Amino acid sequence: MLKKPTKFSASIVNIKNMSVPSLRSRLRISVIVVILPLFFLAGVGYYFFQKSTNAFNYAIDNVVSDIIPVTQLKDKIQQSVIPFNRFLDNFELDDKYKFLQLSADIKQSLINNIELKHENNTLSNDLYRTAYLNWRHVHRIAAKIFKVTQHHNQPVPRPLLQDFYRHIIETTLILDQLHLVMQNRVKIYFQKAKELEIEASVIISTVLILVYITTLGTIIFLNRSILNPIMVLEKWAQNFSRGHKHQPIELHSYREFEYIAASYNKFSQMIKDDEEVLEQLSQKDNLTQLYNKRYFIRRLVDEHHRHQRYNTHYCLMLIDVDHLGSVSQNYGDTVCELTLIKIAHLLEEAIRPTDILAYYESDRFIIILPEVEVHGANITAERIINSVSETVFNINEFKFGITVSIGFSLAQENLSLSNILECADYSLQQAKMAGRNQVQYCDTISSLPPKFQAKYLKITDFNIT
Numbered sequence: 001m002l003k004k005p006t007k008f009s010a011s012i013v014n015i016k017n018m019s020v021p022s023l024r025s026r027l028r029i030s031v032i033v034v035i036l037p038l039f040f041l042a043g044v045g046y047y048f049f050q051k052s053t054n055a056f057n058y059a060i061d062n063v064v065s066d067i068i069p070v071t072q073l074k075d076k077i078q079q080s081v082i083p084f085n086r087f088l089d090n091f092e093l094d095d096k097y098k099f100l101q102l103s104a105d106i107k108q109s110l111i112n113n114i115e116l117k118h119e120n121n122t123l124s125n126d127l128y129r130t131a132y133l134n135w136r137h138v139h140r141i142a143a144k145i146f147k148v149t150q151h152h153n154q155p156v157p158r159p160l161l162q163d164f165y166r167h168i169i170e171t172t173l174i175l176d177q178l179h180l181v182m183q184n185r186v187k188i189y190f191q192k193a194k195e196l197e198i199e200a201s202v203i204i205s206t207v208l209i210l211v212y213i214t215t216l217g218t219i220i221f222l223n224r225s226i227l228n229p230i231m232v233l234e235k236w237a238q239n240f241s242r243g244h245k246h247q248p249i250e251l252h253s254y255r256e257f258e259y260i261a262a263s264y265n266k267f268s269q270m271i272k273d274d275e276e277v278l279e280q281l282s283q284k285d286n287l288t289q290l291y292n293k294r295y296f297i298r299r300l301v302d303e304h305h306r307h308q309r310y311n312t313h314y315c316l317m318l319i320d321v322d323h324l325g326s327v328s329q330n331y332g333d334t335v336c337e338l339t340l341i342k343i344a345h346l347l348e349e350a351i352r353p354t355d356i357l358a359y360y361e362s363d364r365f366i367i368i369l370p371e372v373e374v375h376g377a378n379i380t381a382e383r384i385i386n387s388v389s390e391t392v393f394n395i396n397e398f399k400f401g402i403t404v405s406i407g408f409s410l411a412q413e414n415l416s417l418s419n420i421l422e423c424a425d426y427s428l429q430q431a432k433m434a435g436r437n438q439v440q441y442c443d444t445i446s447s448l449p450p451k452f453q454a455k456y457l458k459i460t461d462f463n464i465t
Contacts, residue, residue, distance in 0.1 A: 041207045067182045069113060073131075074175050076106050077168060084142065084164075088149075088156065088396060096146055103139045110135060124185075127178040134171040138164060155397060158332055165334065285359040287337055288344035296358035296366060297462050303356075303368055304417045315369040315377035317408040318424045318456060319347070319384065322436045324363040324402075331398045338395045339402060343388060350384045364456055374410055374441060381406045381439035389437060403437035410443065418459060419445045425454040 080102040087095035110132035114125060141164045145156055283295040291299075303314050321343060328336040340363070347357055347365060356368040369377050389403045407427030409420050423442035431440040442448070 041204065041211055044204060044207050067179065067186065069109070070175055070179045070182060073106060073109055074172060074179075076102055076109070077135075077172055077175070080106065081168065087146075089394070091149060099142065103135070103142065106135055107132065107139060124178060124181055127174055127181065131171050131174040131178070134167050134174065138167045138171065141167065158334075161334065161396070162332075288341055288359045290344050290348075290365070291356065291358035293358060293360055293461065296356065296360070296368075299356050300368055300462065301417070303370060304411065304420070307411045311413070313371060313373060314411050315372045315374070315408050316411070316420050316424045317367040317369060317377060317381060317406060318360075318428045319365040319367070320405050320428055320432070320456060321363040322403045322405055327400065327402070331396070331400075335395050335398055339393055342391070342393060342395070343402065343404070346387050346391060347384060350387050351380060355380075360457075366457075369408075374443075377408050377410070378439065378441065381408060385437060385439060405431040405436045406439040407431050408439070408441055410441075412444075415445060417462065421457050421459055421462065422448060422452060422454055425457045426452060428456050 080099055083095040083098040083102070086092065087099065110128055114128045114132065141160055145160055145164065148154055148156055148160070283291055285292040300316070306312055307314060321340070324336060324339065327339055340359075344357075344359065344365070347367070351357055351367060351369075354370055356370075358366050360366045369380060372380070385404060385406060389401065391402070393400050393402055405428060407424055407430065409415075409423030409427060411420055415423070423445065426448050427440040427442040430442070431438050434440065
């Protein structure tokens with residue numbers, strides 16, 4: 001049974017009978033006109049945010065699926081050389097089997113990556129295939145070496161060893177190139193994701209403008225057809241709302257935004273870490289893993305500027321390996337290189353953590369000793385000489401001894417950086433002339449002979465102005 005309409009309800013009924021749409025209908029139409037574009041905007045935004053998220057995820061997945069396996073392969077190759085070298089030293093079967101196991105793992109990993117690559121990635125496939133062929137040579141040469149060394153009294157043919165290390169180096173270089181290719185691919189994917197993000201922003205902005213125009217039209221419509229009839233209620237509404245603070249609309253982002261932000265931060269951190277690795281690699285010498293000459297020169301100039309500004313002291317020490325050319329002639333370049341690596345380790349153990357040790361070139365090393373006077377530098381030099389001379393170099397079944405000659409100079413107030421370099425070079429010349437395996441010190445520039453020419457240092461390398 002229907003209730004009897006009130007007076008207010010009757011008026012609404014009367015309005016409904018009129019040709020003009022009722023207030024309720026106009027409100028519904030207005031709400032629909034406003035809400036539909038908003039739903040459309042939300043749908044477009046969600047669609048493009050999903051696409052952008054997927055693009056970022058795809059770029060990160062490529063980092064995980066492409067770059068990380070290459071890095072792991074490089075680590076396995078470096079690890080495989082260790083048991084192989086130990087086997088050549090002591091002929092332990094455990095080292096042999098460990099190398100063969102690592103080698104088999106490397107081969108299988110290379111094959112798997114060749115099979116998993118997409119058809120359009122021909123360059124990465126070619127690089128993986130080339131790396132696999134190189135490593136297959138490594139495995140085959142190692143098998144020959146193991147066969148030759150079944151009897152301990154049979155030396156390993158030097159050509160086999162040279163081919164073994166050459167193929168290892170070539171494989172590593174191929175993987176380095178592959179690493180760069182993968183990095184470039186990830187950068188391209190990331191750029192595409194950024195372009196998609198910009199495209200989404202443009203489209204969303206366009207839709208937002210359309211929503212704004214629609215909303216403005218709806219507001220005009222509401223103002224003319226609805227607000228004017230209720231102007232008498234405006235004052236009441238103002239009084240009713242007086243004293244209530246305005247509550248801003250809270251806009252909550254979708255969870256995907258947080259995921260995109262986290263993914264972007266993670267990706268940025270990975271780029272930062274590679275840059276740090278690349279920076280570290282640019283500072284290191286490939287053979288000895290000490291600081292290289294370029295980095296050392298920069299540190300020496302900085303140390304000299306600090307000396308000039310704060311009147312601090314430091315010593316510059318130049319080290320030359322005696323008769324290293326004879327080692328190369330008698331035992332080969334590989335033994336010579338391994339000798340330099342061994343000497344580099346001995347030097348690292350003989351100096352302080354605050355000292356700056358670098359491989360200069362050829363058979364020479366160079367050290368900065370901050371906050372050290374002549375007495376302290378002389379103690380360090382003697383420690384280095386004793387450490388090297390007392391060490392028996394047992395490399396590739398060859399046993400021999402090595403000595404070093406050392407010359408150093410002290411940074412003093414009246415000496416320029418060029419003078420300090422010349423003094424260090426002159427003192428090393430004196431150590432060589434005095435019979436090698438000793439240390440000499442040059443205290444002043446006046447000790448240098450007229451028209452002195454540096455022999456062990458290239459003064460022009462240091463960019464002295």
